[in-house]
Amino acid sequence: GQQVMQIPQYQHVQEGEDFTTYCNSSTTLSNIQWYKQRPGGHPVFLIQLVKSGEVKKQKRLTFQFGEAKKNSSLHITATQTTDVGTYFCAGNLYGNNRLAFGKGNQVVVIP
Amino acid sequence: DAGVIQSPRHEVTEMGQEVTLRCKPISGHNSLFWYRQTMMRGLELLIYFNNNVPIDDSGMPEDRFSAKMPNASFSTLKIQPSEPRDSAVYFCASSFLEGFGNTIYFGEGSWLTVV
Numbered sequence: 001g002q003q004v005m006q007i008p009q010y011q012h013v014q015e016g017e018d019f020t021t022y023c024n025s026s027t028t029l030s031n032i033q034w035y036k037q038r039p040g041g042h043p044v045f046l047i048q049l050v051k052s053g054e055v056k057k058q059k060r061l062t063f064q065f066g067e068a069k070k071n072s073s074l075h076i077t078a079t080q081t082t083d084v085g086t087y088f089c090a091g092n093l094y095g096n097n098r099l100a101f102g103k104g105n106q107v108v109v110i111p
Numbered sequence: 112d113a114g115v116i117q118s119p120r121h122e123v124t125e126m127g128q129e130v131t132l133r134c135k136p137i138s139g140h141n142s143l144f145w146y147r148q149t150m151m152r153g154l155e156l157l158i159y160f161n162n163n164v165p166i167d168d169s170g171m172p173e174d175r176f177s178a179k180m181p182n183a184s185f186s187t188l189k190i191q192p193s194e195p196r197d198s199a200v201y202f203c204a205s206s207f208l209e210g211f212g213n214t215i216y217f218g219e220g221s222w223l224t225v226v
Contacts, residue, residue: 033214
């Protein structure tokens with residue numbers, strides 16, 4: 001079955017530094033979504049990418065969808081303590097409405 | 112607008128007891144999802160409904176789990192009998208499904224502990 005894999009699974013990031021988390025699929029995706037879950041909270045939608053090679057920015061967050069639509073990345077600059085949480089990517093196969101989530105990248109920010 | 116509403120928020124029950132989790136999706140959404148989250152297995156899709164009809168229940172772990180959606184504004188996930196390994200956070204989520212790329216809105220979750 002479809003698998004969406006995220007690396008790394010855990011990250012410790014110094015406050016003020018940049019970091020990137022990656023998402024890879026074994027098959028071509030029609031779209032990729034990113035969610036953030038704060039500790040003790042629930043996943044909250046951040047963004048969706050649809051086009052090959054698409055890049056979107058939200059303040060310090062930059063999201064990219066690969067040219068082959070099989071991978072994606074989330075890059076955060078100048079990390080703040082509010083960035084702590086688990087970042088999930090999720091994707092749909094073409095013609096499949098089932099959204100497959102990765103296992104998430106748990107980010108701890110060190111003040 | 113109210114988001115996805117789940118109840119109970121927290122439940123502690125004894126092994127063998129029946130557990131019923133409830134969900135009210137966002138009004139106007141036509142798809143509803145039940146997810147289970149644990150440290151070991153991450154976020155797993157248990158079942159999803161489209162227009163109140165179960166579409167994919169391949170994630171339901173075993174016969175002890177059942178889900179219903181009698182109308183567009185209510186769904187239940189039942190575990191009978193419950194076991195300690197069922198301890199997890201259960202999220203209900205809803206979306207408006209049109210084509211592909213449906214954004215999913217999660218409820219705050221039901222934290223289940225089976226002792």
